[in-house]
Amino acid sequence: MADALKIGIAGLGTVGASLVRIIQQKSNELAVTCGRPITITAVSARDKSRDRGIDLSAVIWFDRPEELAEKGDIDVFVELMGGAEGAANISVRAALQRGLHVVTANKALLAYHGVELATIAEEKGALLNFEAAVAGGIPVIKALRESLTGNAVSRIYGIMNGTCNYILTKMEKEGLSFAECLKEAQRLGYAEADPAFDIEGNDTAHKLSILTTLAFGNKIAADDIYLEGITNISIEDIHAAAELGYRIKLLGVAQRTDTGIEQRVHPTMVPVDSVIAQVDGVTNAVAIESDVLGELLMVGPGAGGNATASSVLGDIADIAKSQPGAQRVPVLGHPASALEPYRKAQMQSHEGGYFIRLTVLDRTGVFASVATRMAENNISLESIVQRSKQHLAPSHHQTIILVTHATMEESVRKAVASIKSEGYLFGEPQVIRIERPKEEG
Ligand SMILES: NC(=O)C1=CN([C@@H]2O[C@H](COP(=O)(O)OP(=O)(O)OC[C@H]3O[C@@H](n4cnc5c(N)ncnc54)[C@H](O)[C@@H]3O)[C@@H](O)[C@H]2O)C=CC1
Ligand SMILES: N[C@@H](CC=O)C(=O)O
Numbered sequence: 001m002a003d004a005l006k007i008g009i010a011g012l013g014t015v016g017a018s019l020v021r022i023i024q025q026k027s028n029e030l031a032v033t034c035g036r037p038i039t040i041t042a043v044s045a046r047d048k049s050r051d052r053g054i055d056l057s058a059v060i061w062f063d064r065p066e067e068l069a070e071k072g073d074i075d076v077f078v079e080l081m082g083g084a085e086g087a088a089n090i091s092v093r094a095a096l097q098r099g100l101h102v103v104t105a106n107k108a109l110l111a112y113h114g115v116e117l118a119t120i121a122e123e124k125g126a127l128l129n130f131e132a133a134v135a136g137g138i139p140v141i142k143a144l145r146e147s148l149t150g151n152a153v154s155r156i157y158g159i160m161n162g163t164c165n166y167i168l169t170k171m172e173k174e175g176l177s178f179a180e181c182l183k184e185a186q187r188l189g190y191a192e193a194d195p196a197f198d199i200e201g202n203d204t205a206h207k208l209s210i211l212t213t214l215a216f217g218n219k220i221a222a223d224d225i226y227l228e229g230i231t232n233i234s235i236e237d238i239h240a241a242a243e244l245g246y247r248i249k250l251l252g253v254a255q256r257t258d259t260g261i262e263q264r265v266h267p268t269m270v271p272v273d274s275v276i277a278q279v280d281g282v283t284n285a286v287a288i289e290s291d292v293l294g295e296l297l298m299v300g301p302g303a304g305g306n307a308t309a310s311s312v313l314g315d316i317a318d319i320a321k322s323q324p325g326a327q328r329v330p331v332l333g334h335p336a337s338a339l340e341p342y343r344k345a346q347m348q349s350h351e352g353g354y355f356i357r358l359t360v361l362d363r364t365g366v367f368a369s370v371a372t373r374m375a376e377n378n379i380s381l382e383s384i385v386q387r388s389k390q391h392l393a394p395s396h397h398q399t400i401i402l403v404t405h406a407t408m409e410e411s412v413r414k415a416v417a418s419i420k421s422e423g424y425l426f427g428e429p430q431v432i433r434i435e436r437p438k439e440e441g
Contacts, residue, residue: 011080018305105132129315137307151290162303353434
């Protein structure tokens with residue numbers, strides 16, 4: 001049997017501790033499948049004394065991850081700390097500069113430094129693997145980077161954040177509050193160290209930016225994504241969506257348009273009978289539409305220690321099985337030097353269906369005025385209903401719910417602005433985009 005693959009792990013939190021446990025429990029099977037043992041020789045984490053339920057007696061402890069990357073007796077540096085800057089960024093760079101292979105689950109790091117890191121890896125002939133960075137246990141990176149070679153991708157969309165999907169599902173099915181659901185997601189190890197990254201949509205945006213680059217061959221453009229999180233979604237929206245035959249999901253969508261690539265992350269209404277609407281809890285789903293294959297939908301656990309460690313381990317096993325000096329698959333699917341500048345499609349040009357919920361004064365003429373403002377902006381309505389006794393609205397108010405046919409974002413924004421200027425609105429209008437799978441489009 002070949003020499004052991006020596007790995008050093010920086011970060012022993014939810015994912016790092018799961019990874020250590022799995023490698024230790026499955027060492028014999030791994031040695032057989034990979035053709036060589038996988039040995040954890042060194043680790044680094046902030047708290048040396050914490051009981052993680054794993055055996056670290058035979059490993060060397062580095063207080064600083066940078067030192068592990070620079071000096072550790074390792075073949076692979078596994079980064080499981082998180083954060084786009086600081087220790088993660090410095091240590092991954094140092095490891096690659098040293099010619100070490102790197103495995104990371106850190107989407108924030110890749111979203112902001114992925115192209116530079118891929119450039120260093122490719123110059124050094126090192127592997128930089130990051131399957132766990134997008135959609136946890138779903139092998140979507142490998143699918144896009146390798147299996148779909150030769151396919152021209154037209155759209156990728158999906159549920160890419162387990163925390164948000166868990167919250168939306170629990171709110172709908174168990175009637176729990178947003179805060180209670182988030183707390184539970186944190187307890188289960190799904191949320192980011194700062195959960196604002198989950199609920200404000202940034203985490204989905206980081207993941208989407210990576211998929212966009214793999215699919216379309218542009219430089220990563222994480223700051224060029226239209227972004228809305230789920231903090232504004234109320235139980236009233238969830239119920240109204242259900243009555244209309246939709247469910248609300250936080251989707252990341254990237255699609256090729258005539259004017260460039262559109263990247264957007266926002267709460268989205270999906271038809272209740274679509275597969276993606278059935279994806280509940282921490283489960284993620286990624287749909288890829290391409291010319292040769294058609295639609296590929298991948299569904300699986302999107303967060304949590306084991307789901308994520310499974311992908312990290314798969315990346316480590318790929319390194320164990322790789323031959324030194326063999327041709328490498330480019331880190332981002334295309335050689336880093338060949339990535340094109342990102343051509344951004346403006347959100348105003350987005351075309352799709354919209355759900356609009358307005359709380360208005362219960363006054364003669366308001367309903368007609370809302371319908372007129374829509375017509376003036378050439379917005380064709382699938383339905384418009386007026387309701388009283390919505391518990392959010394005071395007694396002298398009513399709720400108007402509109403669903404549009406496919407229309408331009410710019411028209412919807414203009415119509416909503418003109419409704420706001422009429423003076424009969426109570427609170428902010430709620431606008432939720434509707435996304436339909438290809439066959440239902
Ligand atoms: N938890 C999940 O479900 C998933 C997490 N990820 C990513 O995996 C990475 C790790 O996530 P978790 O394990 O959930 O995080 P965590 O917060 O549970 O663990 C992070 C670990 O890194 C250590 N650490 C952080 N900064 C450090 C520093 N400067 N020096 C030494 N140690 C440091 C902490 O002490 C802790 O042991 C993150 O990039 C996260 O975005 C990716 C997919 C799913
Ligand atoms: N916080 C993330 C973890 C996985 O990427 C999520 O909830 O999806």
